[in-house]
Amino acid sequence: xxxxxxxxxxxxxxxxxxxxxxxxxxxxxxxxxxxxxxxxxxxxxxxxxxxxxxxxxxxxxxxxxxxxxxxxxxxxxxxxxxxxxxxxxxxxxxxxxxxxxxxxxxxxxxxxxxxxxxxxxxxxxxxxxxxxxxxxxxxxxxxxxxxxxxxxxxxxxxxxxxxxxxxxxxxxxxxxxxxxxxxxxxxxxxxxxxxxxxxxxxxxxxxxxxxxxxxxxxxxxxxxxxxxxxxxxxxxxxxxxxxxxxxxxxxxxxxxxxxxxxxxxxxxxxxxxxxxxxxxxxxxxxxxxxxxxxxxxxxxxxxxxxxxxxxxxxxxxxxxxxxxxxxxxxxxxxxxxxxxxxxxxxxx
Amino acid sequence: xxxxxxxxxxxxxxxxxxxxxxxxxxxxxxxxxxxxxxxxxxxxxxxxxxxxxxxxxxxxxxxxxxxxxxxxxxxxxxxxxxxxxxxxxxxxxxxxxxxxxxxxxxxxxxxxxxxxxxxxxxxxxxxxxxxxxxxxxxxxxxxxxxxxxxxxxxxxxxxxxxxxxxxxxxxxxxxxxxxxxxxxxxxxxxxxxxxxxxxxxxxxxxxxxxxxxxxxxxxxxxxxxxxxxxxxxxxxxxxxxxxxxxxxxxxxxxxxxxxxxxxxxxxxxxxxxxxxxxxxxxxxxxxxxxxxxxxxxxxxxxxx
Numbered sequence: 001x002x003x004x005x006x007x008x009x010x011x012x013x014x015x016x017x018x019x020x021x022x023x024x025x026x027x028x029x030x031x032x033x034x035x036x037x038x039x040x041x042x043x044x045x046x047x048x049x050x051x052x053x054x055x056x057x058x059x060x061x062x063x064x065x066x067x068x069x070x071x072x073x074x075x076x077x078x079x080x081x082x083x084x085x086x087x088x089x090x091x092x093x094x095x096x097x098x099x100x101x102x103x104x105x106x107x108x109x110x111x112x113x114x115x116x117x118x119x120x121x122x123x124x125x126x127x128x129x130x131x132x133x134x135x136x137x138x139x140x141x142x143x144x145x146x147x148x149x150x151x152x153x154x155x156x157x158x159x160x161x162x163x164x165x166x167x168x169x170x171x172x173x174x175x176x177x178x179x180x181x182x183x184x185x186x187x188x189x190x191x192x193x194x195x196x197x198x199x200x201x202x203x204x205x206x207x208x209x210x211x212x213x214x215x216x217x218x219x220x221x222x223x224x225x226x227x228x229x230x231x232x233x234x235x236x237x238x239x240x241x242x243x244x245x246x247x248x249x250x251x252x253x254x255x256x257x258x259x260x261x262x263x264x265x266x267x268x269x270x271x272x273x274x275x276x277x278x279x280x281x282x283x284x285x286x287x288x289x290x291x292x293x294x295x296x297x298x299x300x301x302x303x304x305x306x307x308x309x310x311x312x313x314x315x316x317x318x319x320x321x322x323x324x325x326x327x328x329x330x331x332x333x334x335x336x337x338x339x340x341x342x343x344x345x346x347x348x
Numbered sequence: 349x350x351x352x353x354x355x356x357x358x359x360x361x362x363x364x365x366x367x368x369x370x371x372x373x374x375x376x377x378x379x380x381x382x383x384x385x386x387x388x389x390x391x392x393x394x395x396x397x398x399x400x401x402x403x404x405x406x407x408x409x410x411x412x413x414x415x416x417x418x419x420x421x422x423x424x425x426x427x428x429x430x431x432x433x434x435x436x437x438x439x440x441x442x443x444x445x446x447x448x449x450x451x452x453x454x455x456x457x458x459x460x461x462x463x464x465x466x467x468x469x470x471x472x473x474x475x476x477x478x479x480x481x482x483x484x485x486x487x488x489x490x491x492x493x494x495x496x497x498x499x500x501x502x503x504x505x506x507x508x509x510x511x512x513x514x515x516x517x518x519x520x521x522x523x524x525x526x527x528x529x530x531x532x533x534x535x536x537x538x539x540x541x542x543x544x545x546x547x548x549x550x551x552x553x554x555x556x557x558x559x560x561x562x563x564x565x566x567x568x569x570x571x572x573x574x575x576x577x578x579x580x581x582x583x584x585x586x587x588x589x590x591x592x593x594x595x596x597x598x599x600x601x602x603x604x605x606x607x608x609x610x611x612x613x614x615x616x617x618x619x620x621x622x623x624x625x626x627x628x629x630x631x632x633x634x635x636x637x638x639x640x641x642x643x644x645x646x647x648x649x650x651x652x
Contacts, residue, residue: 171436
């Protein structure tokens with residue numbers, strides 16, 4: 001892509017998110033979301049492949065629907081209360097509608113059906129931007145509104161963790177697995193939103209770090225299916241040995257960093273007398289762990305029997321920038337001992 | 349004393365002498381050109397009048413047919429659920445990870461012929477013929493017929509002379525589309541015995557937009573006429589994009605995760621009989637083939 005156009009689009013994406021962060025008026029927040037959506041669309045279809053264009057159209061339609069629903073809800077709230085401020089949503093109908101609109105924006109179950117198809121049509125870098133940066137603005141809004149219906153968020157959260165777990169079980173395609181992983185993690189974030197919002201933010205940031213590592217590892221290996229990962233040990237042996245740790249961190253196993261948000265969420269849910277819900281969420285994490293383990297099984301723990309038939313690829317030095325991957329992998333693996341410091345930061 | 353009956357409307361017989369009572373206005377009387385059908389569906393052979401029957405007269409309603417359909421679709425749905433417990437596409441994941449070859453279509457019984465659809469220019473009024481039967485010992489499929497390039501004399505069609513065999517779209521319960529996932533493979537492997545004619549292999553992938561429904565990815569299949577079987581391996585990177593038979597300028601590789609159908613077309617303008625025997629159609633993974641796409645896409649008007 002022309003570097004000037006790319007710069008404009010990336011700046012526009014940043015602008016959209018920043019506008020939403022900085023806004024206290026619903027119209028400005030909606031405007032930021034729209035700028036964000038429109039800026040990523042050319043990035044998604046830059047390869048001009050029909051599947052990429054299909055993914056772009058599906059993404060545009062869902063995001064436009066969500067934005068329209070959000071605008072409708074904010075106008076309804078302004079009509080009833082006379083307030084355009086984000087925090088002053090006191091009636092249940094607009095608040096519920098806003099929650100549902102934002103759930104569609106980020107891809108929470110049962111409004112998740114677009115996510116695997118859209119991610120499947122994109123290349124790994126754009127998929128990464130979709131899974132990480134595009135979630136910031138809607139979450140910023142979710143954190144600011146006062147939820148009127150406590151059970152709605154819990155239902156959305158639990159459904160997302162279960163759907164994310166079950167949906168990813170029978171997938172061969174890595175991008176679809178990453179989509180279902182995203183849905184499951186968003187479910188965990190939403191579960192604790194109304195009780196401890198800072199924990200939602202922590203989970204979101206931890207998810208960003210972990211999923212960034214995973215996406216970039218797959219990009220370095222240039223693989224989009226589980227089968228193609230089985231050849232990665234000869235191309236990038238160090239990354240092949242680190243990826244199981246990233247996957248187990250995503251699965252939420254101690255002593256890796258991914259355990260931290262899950263542990264704190266389960267603790268908070270138990271404090272709120274929602275122990276059965278916490279149990280169900282923890283069990284659904286096992287489903288996700290199964291397909292993470294399957295990827296690490298294919299990549300690192302087993303040697304494909306087919307290697308003897310092919311020529312070994314030349315181990316040329318890679319031109320890819322792996323410093324961000326190194327940083328995020330270290331954070332993904334080693335951050336758990338800093339939990340007390342992070343918890344103290346949260347409660348500031 | 350009864351009042352005389354005053355009729356406001358003239359007697360119908362009188363009216364019919366003037367004009368048809370169903371058409372109060374003379375100008376709305378039916379014209380010689382047949383009016384447009386209520387629903388347009390299916391192919392209309394050029395030169396033929398359009399079908400005027402409304403949908404409820406075209407469908408044959410039958411209770412037993414309905415019951416059969418319900419049992420069939422629910423059985424398929426149950427099969428789908430139980431397949432999901434085993435793994436993707438009903439096979440355990442270990443099979444997906446280890447497989448290097450997969451036979452998709454092999455012709456071992458009369459049921460295998462039901463998965464294929466034949467078509468020729470007979471549909472548009474031409475004279476080509478195509479037939480499909482099982483070969484010797486029910487081990488292969490035998491596609492044969494006659495090609496005639498004489499265009500039909502309907503005043504519209506200019507070219508003719510094609511015969512083709514296309515696989516049917518796989519369906520799951522309730523007639524939903526299922527796609528072949530060949531993303532673990534990179535080569536198409538055919539075992540065929542032809543008569544020296546050049547065929548085209550056409551693969552149709554799933555498309556989203558209506559104007560992409562005639563998009564096919566094609567490649568050539570040159571057959572030898574000999575009595576020996578021919579193993580043809582075509583990498584998927586070689587398939588180029590065509591739309592309604594015309595090669596497109598903007599090419600892109602075929603994505604293998606949602607393949608719908610495969611077809612073989614003969615249109616080499618050589619009139620006469622033809623034969624093609626197919627043993628199996630499979631996909632395989634050639635580790636030595638690392639090409640992503642065989643056709644470079646140059647910028648046609650590069651900025652200087």
